[in-house]
Amino acid sequence: MIRQLRRKLVAAAMASLFVVLAVILCAIHGVNYQAILTSSDDVLDVLGQNQGKFPRPDMEGFSPEMPYEVCYFSVLLNDQGQTILVDTGKIAAVDGQQAVEYAQQVWQGQNNRGFWGEYRYLKVQEGLDWRILFLDCGRNLATFRGFLFTSLWVSVGGMAAVFVLLMVLSGRMVKPVAESYEKQRQFITDAGHELKTPLTIMGADVDLLEMEVGEREWLTDLWGQIGRLTRLTQNLIFLSRMEESQIPAQKLEMVFSDVVEEEAQPFRGPILAQGQSLHEDITPMLTIQGDEGAIRQLVSILLDNAVKYAAPEGEIQVQVGQQGRFVRLCVSNPVSQPIPPQQLSHFFDRFYRGDEARTGGGFGIGLSMAAAIVASHRGKIEAVCPNPQRLDMVVLLPMGK
Numbered sequence: 001m002i003r004q005l006r007r008k009l010v011a012a013a014m015a016s017l018f019v020v021l022a023v024i025l026c027a028i029h030g031v032n033y034q035a036i037l038t039s040s041d042d043v044l045d046v047l048g049q050n051q052g053k054f055p056r057p058d059m060e061g062f063s064p065e066m067p068y069e070v071c072y073f074s075v076l077l078n079d080q081g082q083t084i085l086v087d088t089g090k091i092a093a094v095d096g097q098q099a100v101e102y103a104q105q106v107w108q109g110q111n112n113r114g115f116w117g118e119y120r121y122l123k124v125q126e127g128l129d130w131r132i133l134f135l136d137c138g139r140n141l142a143t144f145r146g147f148l149f150t151s152l153w154v155s156v157g158g159m160a161a162v163f164v165l166l167m168v169l170s171g172r173m174v175k176p177v178a179e180s181y182e183k184q185r186q187f188i189t190d191a192g193h194e195l196k197t198p199l200t201i202m203g204a205d206v207d208l209l210e211m212e213v214g215e216r217e218w219l220t221d222l223w224g225q226i227g228r229l230t231r232l233t234q235n236l237i238f239l240s241r242m243e244e245s246q247i248p249a250q251k252l253e254m255v256f257s258d259v260v261e262e263e264a265q266p267f268r269g270p271i272l273a274q275g276q277s278l279h280e281d282i283t284p285m286l287t288i289q290g291d292e293g294a295i296r297q298l299v300s301i302l303l304d305n306a307v308k309y310a311a312p313e314g315e316i317q318v319q320v321g322q323q324g325r326f327v328r329l330c331v332s333n334p335v336s337q338p339i340p341p342q343q344l345s346h347f348f349d350r351f352y353r354g355d356e357a358r359t360g361g362g363f364g365i366g367l368s369m370a371a372a373i374v375a376s377h378r379g380k381i382e383a384v385c386p387n388p389q390r391l392d393m394v395v396l397l398p399m400g401k
Helices: 002-049 096-108 138-173 175-213 217-243 256-273 292-309 366-376
Strands: 072-077 083-090 113-116 119-126 129-136 251-255 277-282 287-291 315-323 326-334 380-384 390-398
Touching: 002 072, 002 119, 002 129, 002 138, 072 096, 083 096, 096 113, 096 119, 096 129, 138 175, 175 217, 251 256, 251 292, 256 277, 256 292, 256 315, 256 326, 287 292, 287 390, 292 315, 292 326, 292 366, 292 390, 366 380, 366 390
Parallel strands: 277 315
Antiparallel strands: 072 083, 072 129, 113 119, 119 129, 251 287, 315 326, 326 390, 380 390
């Protein structure tokens, strides 16, 4: 549990950092790219308004050096797209033939403004003719890309450094929680062991008393309460050890289909006695690797839960099949009233009952034990309501080799 908490803490911190960095980088580079477009379009607009020339060196809003710093060329076409004039005097990288080819490609397009390679272009109409202006944005775009890649590498390096720091510091961050949880777990284990002896003595005393006075109703009730306390202590100790993986892993190959059939057999009598029915749909010969005793207890817990809380005269369904690389177990029972969705995620909490309809005489830790068993076998368990009248307990366990 503590390891899972630590992993979730690191994952949440890294996800938050990634989102923040992504927003910052997108904002910075978005603004930077938009500034390049705005600057380029302003220059093209001036050239478009002056037949492809800068009108004077003291233009408002521009540096006097602007006409000598930018590289551009233009092509004048008639309304049929035929070349009238080519001006490449302000650029050395493009000759007349290339300028005409670029202009023809832009002429055939639908946009009046955009990029052609690393050239920003603008189509303006001059009487019946069209002038296509190209502005070289190569240096600006190269600077933009260089800054983009540098910031990405710096961000990746920063995230790696933060990840290392989180891995080192997360242990200290969850240490108080781990200590508190360990004390709680140790208390439960110690209390369970300490209760075993007095419960055993009480049971022996009740046996002696029954031999002296004979069977009495109050003695039967006392035996029942001793049995409940004994089962509760055993379940708490089992749950505590299972959550900390302190039970020896006896993971052997087993036929899960047969295990479910065998565990379902003893429940037929109680199900029929309550006026209910049991329907089994079990695919044969599906195998898993695991602790057979724990798996049998898992199936028994789910079936017992279904029998306790099934609506009268309802049908309890047990399904076993293959789902991808997993074996899927579904124990389904009808419910007398719809279960709110917010309660489903709490079914596997310790001592959770939900509502008065789910008392059933249990302790509220059966499904917690089931979840711990599934987790120890690297599986998944969830409670779902396919419709308001049914509750499904779905377990996925990795298939055997």
